[in-house]
Amino acid sequence: MRGSAVLAAAVLGIWALVATITQVLVSPALDTLPTLIIGVTLTLAAVLGYPSFLRGRRDRQARAARTARRDGLAADPDAGDLAAAARSMSLRSGLTPEAAARTVRLLRPMLSGDSVSITDREDILAFVGPGSDHHRPGHQMRSEATVRAAEGGRTVVAKNAEQVGCRVQGCPHSSAVVAPLVVRSRVVGTLGVFQSGSRIPPAQAVEDMAHILSLHLEMAELDRERQIAAHARLDALRAQINPHFLFNVLNTIASKSRTRPDEARELLVRLAEFFRYTVRQEGHFADFAQEYYFVRTYLSLEQARFGDRLQVRYDIDPQVLTSRVPVLTxxxxxENAVKHGLGPQPGPGTVRLKARADPLGRTVSIRVSDDGVGMPDDVLRELTRSITHPQTTTEAAAGPAETGDGAESAHAGVGLRNIIERLDFLYGDRYDLSVSTPASGGTVVDLRVPLS
Structure with a gap:
């Protein structure tokens, strides 16, 4: 828009100049036709020549900007450069040699440095540029400036070769800026920019980039901690399989071994499959078909123990079978429905498992319900709070110790909170879980997770 306005003003100026010269300054005044020819000719020349003039101007500006960056005049990258760098950084996976090598190659042109290095507290992880013959990845740090930054936790500006302090004679570096990489007030490494000439690298730009890399490293550390916690919760779910369940099933098998040996043998095979799945299943996800078979195996063992007191109803959409769901969820x-819903009541009860896939909404909906004794209001309130605030710890949410049926319900709540914490790690806010006690009795748990 600005270029069009300039061109329009130039055309108006041309016609004003032509009119002034041909009609006022020249005597006698020129006729209309020669005046129009002169004006049109000059106008065409301006219109056709303006793009080339503008392009040349932009080319000169671009060359000037490149020269400025090369000569260190553009010392501080603008916000756009830093944002682009932040999106491209590779240290989000942690401070590894591979990630550091990719990062230094990206940073070298951005930070106006002849050489760029990333180290941990002791060794060089990556180095690019002059001096790479002796500043080798996997070797100890050669530069005293780098050592000082790693040990002191402060940015070191070396203005001459003596302050750089390379331990190898003939090192081309004559100045450097080395900034520490800090994670939770702990120095984990350094970012160094080195020059072979008289210029000093832009200190503020190096520090800003070090802060960005430190943030990425902190996020990587948080991810590792969350993964460790998620694996611990999965192990807790495996260990949560109640020993009483095993003893009860074994007693059931023993009681049937004389009167119904074939049924006892079949139950023993199912019990082995049940525990084999819990031990051998790797990762956080499995096909719904696998989890469904695991659930059916578990319920067949419980039905052998409870007899007619336990009825099971399945309502499974075939589209769900190939979807991926969190393992052991x-x-x-x-199990909660059987043990805490139907177990305490004297009469028979029914556990229902329903699953649906929504291809349009890209979700899988799972409902586990029973018509048992339900859940105490205080435990239900604590569970609701855990669902809406997943960061709430299990100890805080569990409340004081209880006895009797209250203790059983509280134990069920702890198991559900464990599941909630795993879902929060796996999906963030992309899942939905709710627990309710209908007026008709029993407990209903609804889970919706992304379809994958």
Missing amino acids: IQPLV
Whole structure:
């Protein structure tokens, strides 16, 4: 828009100049036709020549900007450069040699340095540029400036070769800026920019980039901690399989071994499959078909123990079978329904498992319900708070110790909170879980996770 306005003003100026010269300054005045020819000719020349003039101007500006960056005049990258760098950084996976090598190659042209290095507290992880013959990845730090930055936790500006302090004679570096990489007030490494000439690298730009890399490293550390916690919760779910369940099933098998040996043998095979799945299943996800088979195996063992007191109803959409769901999530919900919903009541009861896939909404919906004794209001309130605030610790949410049926319900709540914490790690806010006690009795747990 600005270029069009300039061109319009130039055309108006041309016609004003032509009119002034041909009609006022020249005597006698020129006729209309020669005046128009002169004006049109000059106008065409301006219109056709303006793009080339503008392009040349932009080319000169671009060359000037490149020269400025090369000569260190553009010392501080603008916000756009830093944002682009932040999106491209590779240290989000941690301070590894591979990630550091990719990062230094990206940073070298951005930070106006002849050489760029990333180290940990002791060794060089990556180095690019002059001096790479002796500043080798995997070797100890050669520069005293780098050592001072790693040990002191402060940015070191070396203005001459003596302050750089390379331990190898003939090192081309004559100045450097080395900034520490800090994670939670702990120095984990350094970012160094070195020059072979008289210029000093832009200190503020190096510090800003070090802060960005430190943030990425901190996020990587948080991810590792969350993964460790998630694996611990998965192990806790595996360990949560109640020993009483094993003893009860074994007693059931023993009681049937004389009167119904074939049924006892079949139950023993199912029990082995049940525990084999819990031990051998790797990762956080499994096909719904696998989890469904695992749940059916568990319920068949419980039905052998409870007899007619336990009825099971399945309503499974075939589209769900190939979807991926969190491993060992459905079975604990079903176990809670059997143990804490139907177990305490004297009469028979029914556990229902329903699953649906929504291809349009890209979600899988799972419902586990029972018509048992329900859940105490205080435990339900604590569970609701855990769902809406997943960061709430299990100890805080569990409340004081209880006895009797209250203790059983509280134990069920702890198991559900464990599942909630795993879902929060795996999906963030992309899942939905709710627990309710209908007026008709029993407990209903609804889970919706992304379809994958």
